[in-house]
Amino acid sequence: xPLDFTAIDFETANSSNASACAVGLVRVRDGAVVAKxxxxxxxxxxxxxxxxxxxxxxxxxxxxxxxxxxxxQQLDDLAAFVGSDVLVAHNAGFDMAVxxxxxxxxxxxxxxYRYACSLQVARKVYRLDxxxxxxxxxxxxxxxxxxxxxxxxxxxxxxxxTDAARRVGADSIDALAAATAxxxxxxxxxxxxxxxxxxxxxxxxxx
Numbered sequence: 001x002p003l004d005f006t007a008i009d010f011e012t013a014n015s016s017n018a019s020a021c022a023v024g025l026v027r028v029r030d031g032a033v034v035a036k037x038x039x040x041x042x043x044x045x046x047x048x049x050x051x052x053x054x055x056x057x058x059x060x061x062x063x064x065x066x067x068x069x070x071x072x073q074q075l076d077d078l079a080a081f082v083g084s085d086v087l088v089a090h091n092a093g094f095d096m097a098v099x100x101x102x103x104x105x106x107x108x109x110x111x112x113y114r115y116a117c118s119l120q121v122a123r124k125v126y127r128l129d130x131x132x133x134x135x136x137x138x139x140x141x142x143x144x145x146x147x148x149x150x151x152x153x154x155x156x157x158x159x160x161x162t163d164a165a166r167r168v169g170a171d172s173i174d175a176l177a178a179a180t181a182x183x184x185x186x187x188x189x190x191x192x193x194x195x196x197x198x199x200x201x202x203x204x205x206x207x
Contacts, residue, residue, distance in 0.1 A: 001172040003031040006085040009153035017101040018047040024150030038151035040068040092117035112188040124180035
């Protein structure tokens with residue numbers, strides 16, 4: 001089974017998981033990046049205030065998303081890019097909560113994806129002082145990327161997973177999950193939401 005997946009990263013306008021304002025997507029086939037894309041998103045009404053903390057983190061301002069697609073308008077494009085892939089994200093609980101909560105507040109069904117977390121994998125494969133994405137990506141041979149740019153973060157995440165798979169001799173996401181004792185989750189299963197105040201920056205519990 002080949003190492004195929006789509007890495008995903010969301011940035012948010014505020015502390016609401018529904019407030020997606022950008023997404024980055026990177027497709028991996030047989031361990032190699034073959035496509036990448038991303039776009040700005042108008043956060044759903046009621047979740048569309050931009051907190052200054054978030055703006056300082058990712059640099060996206062309200063005027064930047066004017067004219068951008070709404071969550072509902074862009075969801076088909078997101079789903080078309082992902083297809084039937086397993087999703088991978090760094091601190092995946094956050095990104096999956098964004099996906100599910102944004103669908104919930106806009107009255108849409110959340111696509112039933114399987115997903116894995118590169119943060120959890122990194123903690124099993126690498127020995128680092130910090131498992132924040134910049135440090136893990138550097139260990140995976142992908143340093144100096146534009147952290148908090150959604151596409152750049154997704155690309156860094158993809159490199160982490162392919163490097164981790166190489167190190168443990170895994171040829172698929174399921175094999176990598178088994179080798180590292182990391183759970184492959186499902187978006188269709190109800191889970192406690194993870195709340196943070198900015199994009200995909202790891203939470204305070206992440207060293």
